[in-house]
Amino acid sequence: MSLLILEGVSASYGDSQTLFGVDLSVAPGEVTALMGRNGMGKSTTVKTICRMIRSEGVLTFDGQDLHALPSHKVARLGVGLVPEGRRCFKDLTVRENLIAAARPGEWDFAKVSALFPRLGERAGQRAASLSGGEQQMLAIGRALMTNPRLLVLDEATEGLAPIIRQEIWAALARLKAETGVAILVVDKSLKELSAVCDSAVLLERGTTVWAGPMAGLTPDISERYVGV
Numbered sequence: 001m002s003l004l005i006l007e008g009v010s011a012s013y014g015d016s017q018t019l020f021g022v023d024l025s026v027a028p029g030e031v032t033a034l035m036g037r038n039g040m041g042k043s044t045t046v047k048t049i050c051r052m053i054r055s056e057g058v059l060t061f062d063g064q065d066l067h068a069l070p071s072h073k074v075a076r077l078g079v080g081l082v083p084e085g086r087r088c089f090k091d092l093t094v095r096e097n098l099i100a101a102a103r104p105g106e107w108d109f110a111k112v113s114a115l116f117p118r119l120g121e122r123a124g125q126r127a128a129s130l131s132g133g134e135q136q137m138l139a140i141g142r143a144l145m146t147n148p149r150l151l152v153l154d155e156a157t158e159g160l161a162p163i164i165r166q167e168i169w170a171a172l173a174r175l176k177a178e179t180g181v182a183i184l185v186v187d188k189s190l191k192e193l194s195a196v197c198d199s200a201v202l203l204e205r206g207t208t209v210w211a212g213p214m215a216g217l218t219p220d221i222s223e224r225y226v227g228v
Contacts, residue, residue, distance in 0.1 A: 007058035036203035080148030090128035105147025112141040133164030
């Protein structure tokens with residue numbers, strides 16, 4: 001049974017409709033890639049799941065309708081968001097950022113520091129003093145500290161140095177192998193996604209145009225809907 005289900009989801013910014021029929025599901029413990037070219041509705045889909053934008057259609061998490069819930073209640077159900085652009089609390093320390101939204105569960109400061117040792121080393125530093133890659137690790141760690149059942153990452157490796165990107169992909173692989181958390185990841189790095197994802201959903205102009213196991217995503221399909 002799927003943990004997250006979207007069926008025929010449409011969404012609008014005011015009078016401007018941006019999603020026209022998104023179908024997507026994520027099973028417990030599964031890693032799903034959400035892919036497509038820029039401007040095709042990936043981030044809008046994330047905002048829809050997290051209830052930051054008005055939408056219609058089937059939208060459920062563990063069988064519960066999300067449409068009537070505000071964002072903070074969706075988070076309490078177990079949806080942890082790593083937003084595009086990181087959005088750390090720059091005047092707070094690393095430790096303060098991590099505990100700001102912490103909820104009881106297996107993920108605590110020690111466990112996040114084990115996943116990202118740099119965060120433990122910089123626990124007392126202000127987030128503003130971190131590199132972009134370290135801030136991204138902090139954003140992921142902060143989401144994990146909410147002890148989510150579904151971790152949603154919106155462009156988690158965009159604009160980062162290759163060595164930092166590989167650290168983040170390695171962390172996602174560990175999360176898949178060692179935890180039961182489901183993951184929905186928005187990214188364009190087909191090679192890295194193929195190594196960690198079980199399935200993929202491709203968007204084109206706010207509509208799902210392909211969905212299936214990652215192994216079924218052929219070069220022809222990826223070039224048509226993801227390639228530049």
